[in-house]
Amino acid sequence: MCDDSLFDFLHSEIVAFLYRTADKDDQDQCISKLESLGFRVGQSLVERFTKDCGRFKDDLDIMKFICKDFWNSVFKKQVDNLRTNHQGVYVLQDNRFRFLTQISNGKQFMDTAPRYLAVACGIIRGSLANIGVNSIVTAEVSAMPACKFQIQIQRA
Amino acid sequence: MAVCVAVIAKENYPLYIKAASADSELKFYYTVHTSLDVIEEKVSSAGKNANELRELYLGLLYPTEDYKVYGYVTNTKIKFVIVVESSNSTLRDNEIRSMFKKLHNAYVDMLCNPFYTPGENITSKVFNNTVISMMQE
Numbered sequence: 001m002c003d004d005s006l007f008d009f010l011h012s013e014i015v016a017f018l019y020r021t022a023d024k025d026d027q028d029q030c031i032s033k034l035e036s037l038g039f040r041v042g043q044s045l046v047e048r049f050t051k052d053c054g055r056f057k058d059d060l061d062i063m064k065f066i067c068k069d070f071w072n073s074v075f076k077k078q079v080d081n082l083r084t085n086h087q088g089v090y091v092l093q094d095n096r097f098r099f100l101t102q103i104s105n106g107k108q109f110m111d112t113a114p115r116y117l118a119v120a121c122g123i124i125r126g127s128l129a130n131i132g133v134n135s136i137v138t139a140e141v142s143a144m145p146a147c148k149f150q151i152q153i154q155r156a
Numbered sequence: 157m158a159v160c161v162a163v164i165a166k167e168n169y170p171l172y173i174k175a176a177s178a179d180s181e182l183k184f185y186y187t188v189h190t191s192l193d194v195i196e197e198k199v200s201s202a203g204k205n206a207n208e209l210r211e212l213y214l215g216l217l218y219p220t221e222d223y224k225v226y227g228y229v230t231n232t233k234i235k236f237v238i239v240v241e242s243s244n245s246t247l248r249d250n251e252i253r254s255m256f257k258k259l260h261n262a263y264v265d266m267l268c269n270p271f272y273t274p275g276e277n278i279t280s281k282v283f284n285n286t287v288i289s290m291m292q293e
Contacts, residue, residue, distance in 0.1 A: 046232065
């Protein structure tokens with residue numbers, strides 16, 4: 001299916017473009033730009049995806065929706081592992097993350113891998129925000145192509 | 157054949173209100189505002205009663221002497237309110253549900269417009285036309 005590769009290539013190019021056109025001093029802002037890009041996308045995505053499913057009962061329901069239907073539609077697979085401490089912190093583990101599969105496994109590109117997770121973090125944060133859950137989403141790569149997303153729900 | 161259609165944001169401010177006739181606009185603003193309380197009550201009570209089917213359509217919120225007010229809340233906490241005339245007895249529940257479905261679809265399409273920032277007033281012509289066609293049929 002050529003639409004999957006279209007998104008993969010477009011995403012890689014967006015990341016590359018932002019880093020290429022940023023000044024030396026602005027390199028750190030690229031991650032936040034990518035994240036806010038994902039945020040707006042996440043807001044619209046979740047509106048479309050939740051149109052036909054029933055109302056969510058609680059946070060766990062929302063997280064299950066994110067791990068199954070949402071992850072399936074955006075990243076073409078389900079989340080492999082969901083852990084929570086029941087205090088508002090959820091860790092989602094994906095063993096073959098869509099944007100990391102094209103990069104070679106191994107230590108060579110570990111430093112630049114987080115760039116490719118920024119948009120995804122934004123998408124998750126935007127989706128949760130529109131559902132009504134304010135959160136902080138961070139990601140880390142332990143071993144390519146697996147990565148972990150940590151979602152911290154903020155209670156106002 | 158709705159008399160007034162309103163879209164209310166998550167923070168309970170109106171994003172869009174359209175009334176069929178311009179002189180009764182203020183009355184409808186008030187009606188929609190008071191319906192917000194009923195919506196809150198229904199949503200919080202639905203959360204406690206897990207046996208009830210969890211659907212987005214809330215049904216008849218409250219009847220006044222001239223009008224009936226129906227509500228619908230999306231998963232993203234956007235509320236749609238439709239006011240119809242009480243004398244219009246031919247309007248069935250199914251028709252109201254399909255009106256809400258159409259409204260929801262139009263809202264999602266409008267939100268996906270990259271030139272629209274979530275939270276601002278709705279000025280989209282397509283959305284406006286959808287609502288007008290709903291009020292006239």
